[in-house]
Amino acid sequence: MTPPEPSLFASLDEEAVSLQEAMEQSGRLLARRARSEREVRDALDRSSFDAAIVEMTLARLADLGLVDDLAFARQWVEERGPGKGLGPRRLLAELRSKGVDRETARQAVEGVGLDDEARAKEVAAGLVRKVAGRPLGQQALRLQQMLLARGFDLDTTLAAVRTALPPEGWD
Secondary structure, eight states, X not given: OXXXXXXXXXXXXXXXXXXXXXXXXXXXHHHHSOOXXXXXXXXXXXXXXXXXXXXHHHHXXXXXXXXXXXXXXXXXXXXXXXXXXXXXXXXXXXXXXXXXXXXXXXXXXXXXXXXXXXXXXXXXXHHHHHHTTSOHHHHHHHHHHHHHHTTOOHHHHHHHHHHHSOSTTTO
């Protein structure tokens, strides 16, 4: 039996070294915060890893439970929704920009069970001071705009503004 060609061992060693480097880079990236699969893929692609190494790395990270788009999306919603006062539309858009597919993002937003109306009312109450110097109609319009920009739907926004401002004179 003849031994395999030395170049075969060299290519296996190069692949193992590249895979280890890709795993280490991914580990550093994931140590800062959770990431979506696409975020990790994009970072590895920017580092010019071979496509096969990128796929092996992502598969290994998924096996280890370190890259899971649904878990990432849920964590994102739990942190950004209440913490930043964001509504479901804005959260969905942010998740989509992170590479999370539409269905997974929707599951995360719905699955966390945040009370959008209560959050919108809290946000509106906190924003009232920013619009306080304006006439009541302008206050209402500006509050609506700010809540819509945060991703709350129109009905939720109107209910929150009605709660935050005196009802007479703005609608």
